[in-house]
Amino acid sequence: MTDRIPTMYEWAGGAEALGRLTEEFYSRVRKDPLLAPLFAHMAEDHPQHVAVFLGEVLGGPERYTEQHGGYPHMLSRHRGRAIRPEQRARWVELMLEAMDVAGLPDDAEFRSAFVGYIEFGSRRAMANSQPGVAPSSRTTIKKWGWGEALPGDD
Known part of the structure; x- marks a missing residue:
């Protein structure tokens, strides 16, 4: 028996x-009047690349870094896009809808941690997309985990 907590x-x-999540999500994005213009020139395999990126973020294989250029490449895909707050909020909304349709776990712990990352990541993408913003000095993908409850927080 092991006490190892799954990633x-x-x-x-x-x-x-x-x-499944990213295919469902981007099928919604392609039809969304607010987001479709941002993704008008999206490659057909973009959903698969995002799935690989999310996998690495969530503790899976480091395939995005090994096969797609890691954090610097991801950052380059957002620079200069001038993502607006309402577009960021809609992105989060569609991601949450896609989670349900794709059948991702619906337990509170997973959803809380995943939504925490979606909020964090979408806000960083929006900030990094603004004209004139200096490139981040970060070179590695930030890993996202479960977090820990404070003692006595049940």
């Missing part, structure tokens, strides 16, 4: 679940 990647269902 968020494992708990979510791994690559297959994240692939």
